Amino acid sequence: MFAVEVRDHIMIAHSLPRPVFGPAQGMHGATFVVDAAFFTKDVDEDGLAVDIGAATTVLSEVLKPLNYQNLDEVEVFHGKVSTTEVIAKHIFDQLALAVSDKRLGPGSHRICRLKVMLHESHAARGWYEADL
Numbered sequence: 001m002f003a004v005e006v007r008d009h010i011m012i013a014h015s016l017p018r019p020v021f022g023p024a025q026g027m028h029g030a031t032f033v034v035d036a037a038f039f040t041k042d043v044d045e046d047g048l049a050v051d052i053g054a055a056t057t058v059l060s061e062v063l064k065p066l067n068y069q070n071l072d073e074v075e076v077f078h079g080k081v082s083t084t085e086v087i088a089k090h091i092f093d094q095l096a097l098a099v100s101d102k103r104l105g106p107g108s109h110r111i112c113r114l115k116v117m118l119h120e121s122h123a124a125r126g127w128y129e130a131d132l
Contacts, residue, residue, distance in 0.1 A: 001113070002049035005037040006056045010063050014071035014082045027072075032087070032118040034063060036095055037129075038104070039113035050111060054104045062094040084118045084126035092116040092128045099132060 011031045016024045036059045038050040066074065071082040080086055095114055102108040115129035 001039050002043055003037045003039045004050040004052055004055055005035055006059050007035050008059050008063055009033045010067045012071050016081055035117040037115040038111050040110040044107050051105045058098045058103050084120055088116045088118050088128040096132055
């Protein structure tokens, strides 16, 4: 399996209003480093699994609506607890849509798996990954 991984980041605010989250129940900020990996079973005639430039652009576009937002007020998260895992799944779903819309160029059809990892800090990270 071949993979190309690109990185960006988002700065968000949110609360996690359940007792299990202790002090994170209150409003707080977070900066997530976001890694998105695009997997293919082969490469094209140019030796590419995925165009890195296209992957970088698409990840940036997917993250833009979340950046500098209070996720408690973002409609897609209404009724959900915006944990790292839930945010990762949302980003995954948006990237999967971009793949199906062929926004990663002519090789989009070869992408068979995605992995989206959010780094909360130097010591903790969470992700969502699945086949397309």
